Amino acid sequence: MSDSFDVVVIGGGPAGYPAAIRAAQNKLSVACIDEWKNLDGAFAFGGTCLNAGCIPSKALLESSELYHRVHDEFAVHGIKASGVSLDLGQMQKRKAGIVKTMTQGILALFKAAGVTALQGHGKLLPDHRVEYTAHDGTRRELTAKNVILASGSAPTELRSAPFDGKRIVDSWGALEFNAVPKKLGVIGAGVIGLELGSVWRRLGSEVVVLEALPDFLAIADQQLAKEALRHLKKQGLDIRLGAKVTAASLLSMDAVRSARCLARE
Numbered sequence: 705m706s707d708s709f710d711v712v713v714i715g716g717g718p719a720g721y722p723a724a725i726r727a728a729q730n731k732l733s734v735a736c737i738d739e740w741k742n743l744d745g746a747f748a749f750g751g752t753c754l755n756a757g758c759i760p761s762k763a764l765l766e767s768s769e770l771y772h773r774v775h776d777e778f779a780v781h782g783i784k785a786s787g788v789s790l791d792l793g794q795m796q797k798r799k800a801g802i803v804k805t806m807t808q809g810i811l812a813l814f815k816a817a818g819v820t821a822l823q824g825h826g827k828l829l830p831d832h833r834v835e836y837t838a839h840d841g842t843r844r845e846l847t848a849k850n851v852i853l854a855s856g857s858a859p860t861e862l863r864s865a866p867f868d869g870k871r872i873v874d875s876w877g878a879l880e881f882n883a884v885p886k887k888l889g890v891i892g893a894g895v896i897g898l899e900l901g902s903v904w905r906r907l908g909s910e911v912v913v914l915e916a917l918p919d920f921l922a923i924a925d926q927q928l929a930k931e932a933l934r935h936l937k938k939q940g941l942d943i944r945l946g947a948k949v950t951a952a953s954l955l956s957m958d959a960v961r962s963a964r965c966l967a968r969e
């Protein structure tokens with residue numbers, strides 16, 4: 705395999721993988737490097753969006769909406785449904801299946817376009833060089849006429865509520881709960897916090913959203929924000945504005961067992 709490319713893309717998320725495909729379609733030799741590892745140990749392209757963001761969250765939003773409707777809305781329409789219960793394991797399995805299909809689709813697109821897919825860590829070096837370390841530790845030095853850095857972002861940890869992977873989790877952790885938390889605190893009423901708060905509320909959690917800013921969705925169109933706030937409150941989200949989290953601590957063993965806290969990205 706050649707170690708010399710017209711373009712090397714570091715990062716195979718929604719920024720990196722289309723750039724790699726487009727460059728290859730324009731007859732350039734392209735490699736795309738990505739180090740993403742999923743919780744089951746599988747390596748995947750697609751970045752946050754496909755593996756731990758847009759796609760899995762939309763899958764859970766759809767499932768939780770159906771559950772919520774059958775539970776809370778059918779009766780109003782004169783539809784009687786009995787014996788309805790939640791199978792969270794199946795819901796998570798469906799979500800994982802969608803993620804897998806979509807991330808594997810990227811490999812198929814790479815193959816069709818002629819992009820060299822490299823799974824592992826990419827490091828930019830001087831003089832148009834990139835160091836590629838495969839997941840098995842093997843290193844190669846690539847040369848590239850052009851390098852595209854599309855390394856994305858990672859959730860930010862709050863000093864006042866550091867992640868512990870159990871009770872205080874980031875957005876990825878909040879997509880992976882294997883039981884519906886009795887209580888869920890969401891730090892940050894941004895789109896991600898609201899989306900995930902909504903999923904777990906619909907599935908039965910008591911959800912409190914804490915937002916430091918005094919305004920709801922301050923950067924959005926305010927008419928839309930007002931409508932969204934009304935809708936989310938009706939759904940049962942307890943949204944508290946102007947509430948800055950200064951510390952996180954355990955209240956009681958009961959609270960420990962049931963409470964989880966989602967720190968914002």
Ligand SMILES: Cc1cc2nc3c(=O)[nH]c(=O)nc-3n(C[C@H](O)[C@H](O)[C@H](O)COP(=O)(O)OP(=O)(O)OC[C@H]3O[C@@H](n4cnc5c(N)ncnc54)[C@H](O)[C@@H]3O)c2cc1C
Nearest residue numbers: 715717718719738739740751752753757758826855856857
């Ligand atoms: C729960 C949730 C829901 C979201 N929903 C939406 C939505 O509905 N609509 C929307 O537009 N956006 C949504 N987003 C945001 C969206 O996921 C991001 O905007 C998007 O993923 C950014 O794409 P990116 O390619 O820049 O970065 P990323 O998706 O983060 O991809 C970067 C990739 O680079 C790789 N990488 C980083 N450094 C290296 C390195 N040195 N070597 C090799 N690989 C490296 C990473 O492994 C990763 O795969 C959501 C996010 C979350 C968390």
